[in-house]
Amino acid sequence: QQQVKQSPQSLIVQKGGISIINCAYENTAFDYFPWYQQFPGKGPALLIAIRPDVSEKKEGRFTISFNKSAKQFSLHIMDSQPGDSATYFCATRMRGNEKLTFGTGTRLTIIP
Amino acid sequence: EPEVTQTPSHQVTQMGQEVILRCVPISNHLYFYWYRQILGQKVEFLVSFYNNEISEKSEIFDDQFSVERPDGSNFTLKIRSTKLEDSAMYFCASSLDRINQPQHFGDGTRLSIL
Incomplete structure (x- = not known):
């Protein structure tokens, strides 16, 4: 219930395109x-x-x-640039808690 | 912009030896954290520290690990008797408060156990 599932593992997007990374969680106590x-x-x-x-x-x-109903959240990067090439992690934190729980990461590569 | 500083950037240690990783959190921050990232894997929480006490720790943070704020600026993670599986990138983070402000991460110490 503490896990965060992130996809895709890697992503290649052309410069100027939209990069989309998804995460799903199970615990409704994340806020x-x-x-x-x-x-x-x-x-x-x-x-x-x-x-x-x-x-x-x-x-x-x-x-x-x-x-919220699907327990999913996503990151959209518009007009993706080569400088956006990096690894992206989603994370969650439970209500009243300090600990961040990270997803497995997405390696994003923006090609010219 | 203020930042979290970690030293050394790379530490190589023989298995069974003690190692101390050092961090200087952002100066007005009150909450301090250690995370680790085994190569190619996700970032994992180890411990949080506030008011000179551990406030939360994970199952990874066993008796071999300890944290300390020896003075007003440093925050350290000690591993008493290192194992091969302790090889990882260790990140220190700090935040102004517990809930409403983000955690700011340092650039990490790569710990290699031989």
């Missing part, structure tokens, strides 16, 4: 859903996060879509 971006040799950096009281959050080219 915080962040996405982290990780470049090689670096730590995870928070990209965008959402709470379950909204269905969508947009920050620049990055959008989280949240489907």
Whole structure:
């Protein structure tokens, strides 16, 4: 029940295209859903996060879509750029808790 | 922008030896965390620390592990007797509060056990 399932494992998108990464969870006690971006040799950096009281959050080219009934959330990267090439992790956190539970990661490659 | 600093960037240790990984969290943050990432796998929570006490720990964080805030700026993770399976990237993180503010991660220490 603590697991977060992330897909796909890897993704190749053309420059200018839309990158979509999906995560699914089981535990309805999760109340915080962040996405982290990780470049090689670096730590995870928070990209965008959402709470379950909204269905969508947009920050620049990055959008989280949240489907509470399906227990799924996804990251959309619009107008994908080569600089977006990185590993992306979804994560969840249980209500009242500090621990982040991470997905397995998606290696995104943006090709010219 | 303030950042979490970790040293060393790479630590090589013989199996059975003790190792201490060091972190300097962001200066006004109050909550501190250690996570680890085995090569090619997901990031896993180890422990959280607040007000000089462990607030939560995972099943990975057994008696071989300990954490300490020895002074006002450093936060350390000690592994008492390292095993081969402790080889991983260890990330320190800090946050301003427990719930409403994000956790900021350092760039990690790669621990290699020989």
